Amino acid sequence: MFDIIKKLAQTFGPSGNEKKVAEVITGLIKDKVDDVKTDALGNLICVKKGAGKKIMLAAHMDEIGLIVSHIDEKGFLRFSNVGGVHPWGIVGKRVVFENGTTGIVWYEEDKDDIKNLKFDKMYIDIMAKSAQEAEKVVKVGDMAVFAGDTILQNGRVISKALDDRIGCAVLVQMALNAPETDNEIYYVFTTQEEVGLRGARTAAYGIVPDMALAVDVCMTGDIPNCKPMAVRMGDGPTVKIKDGSVISHPHVKDRLMDAAEKNGIPYQLEVMQHGGTDAGSIHVTAGGIPSGGVSIPSRYVHNVAEAVDMNDVENAVKLLEAFVK
Numbered sequence: 669m670f671d672i673i674k675k676l677a678q679t680f681g682p683s684g685n686e687k688k689v690a691e692v693i694t695g696l697i698k699d700k701v702d703d704v705k706t707d708a709l710g711n712l713i714c715v716k717k718g719a720g721k722k723i724m725l726a727a728h729m730d731e732i733g734l735i736v737s738h739i740d741e742k743g744f745l746r747f748s749n750v751g752g753v754h755p756w757g758i759v760g761k762r763v764v765f766e767n768g769t770t771g772i773v774w775y776e777e778d779k780d781d782i783k784n785l786k787f788d789k790m791y792i793d794i795m796a797k798s799a800q801e802a803e804k805v806v807k808v809g810d811m812a813v814f815a816g817d818t819i820l821q822n823g824r825v826i827s828k829a830l831d832d833r834i835g836c837a838v839l840v841q842m843a844l845n846a847p848e849t850d851n852e853i854y855y856v857f858t859t860q861e862e863v864g865l866r867g868a869r870t871a872a873y874g875i876v877p878d879m880a881l882a883v884d885v886c887m888t889g890d891i892p893n894c895k896p897m898a899v900r901m902g903d904g905p906t907v908k909i910k911d912g913s914v915i916s917h918p919h920v921k922d923r924l925m926d927a928a929e930k931n932g933i934p935y936q937l938e939v940m941q942h943g944g945t946d947a948g949s950i951h952v953t954a955g956g957i958p959s960g961g962v963s964i965p966s967r968y969v970h971n972v973a974e975a976v977d978m979n980d981v982e983n984a985v986k987l988l989e990a991f992v993k
């Protein structure tokens with residue numbers, strides 16, 4: 669499964685430009701589903717038909733990044749964020765544009781307090797000597813994503829873009845496993861989650877499922893001096909109770925917990941004070957859809973390197989398969 673994770677994580681796909689990720693996923697699972705389509709917002713919807721309940725499983729394809737807002741006369745790129753990016757966390761990091769152009773993120777060195785650093789005091793250096801030279805390879809509006817390898821170390825994956833390519837990988841693996849069920853399964857790979865849970869809203873409106881799950885990452889409480897949270901990496905996927913966008917439907921939450929306990933699958937309960945997932949927009953769509961979530965515990969979320977445990981990933985697949993059955 670690591671090969672699937674690596675392939676997805678290394679594919680270029682910031683919010684609003686997820687086409688390449690969708691192409692990779694389509695190539696992997698098109699022979700395991702009955703229908704593949706893309707809607708107006710670019711959501712990839714893969715359907716395994718059945719006569720039972722319509723169950724929507726959503727994982728977002730987009731990753732955080734930067735967007736060029738201005739090119740100065742010396743060829744330095746001013747930028748804004750795409751999704752939740754922290755200025756102090758990206759200083760000195762490499763970014764890559766869709767055409768392969770690489771840049772370095774830096775800041776105006778007259779800043780006295782880096783903790784108060786703002787995007788308007790930062791730039792991307794692509795080693796151009798002038799605006800004309802820069803504009804040959806990069807234009808205003810072009811997006812860049814963070815550069816970073818995908819590696820497996822001590823049973824754990826370190827990579828950029830695990831939020832949420834790891835969720836996509838879980839759904840891909842599940843589709844490849846083709847669990848036997850009478851229910852109709854919608855594997856939905858959504859767009860623009862990082863900028864407002866946008867794609868999932870339109871996908872859910874078009875499908876109107878009987879119930880839905882968002883498959884995403886969640887933060888952990890197992891690193892030094894972090895905010896207390898009852899989630900540890902390696903102790904199993906989480907059943908979402910609440911986050912900043914949704915309170916999980918009791919029926920969906922209970923079904924997940926029951927499926928885990930009956931099948932001996934380790935799991936944790938997740939309460940996130942901030943942040944959200946696609947469930948936040950799905951559950952208030954089309955008159956209301958019972959929704960919840962399964963998350964993979966991840967350290968360093970929304971940074972240029974994130975980390976997950978392969979046991980949690982594999983058990984997330986098992987939990988979702990037990991749920992849909």
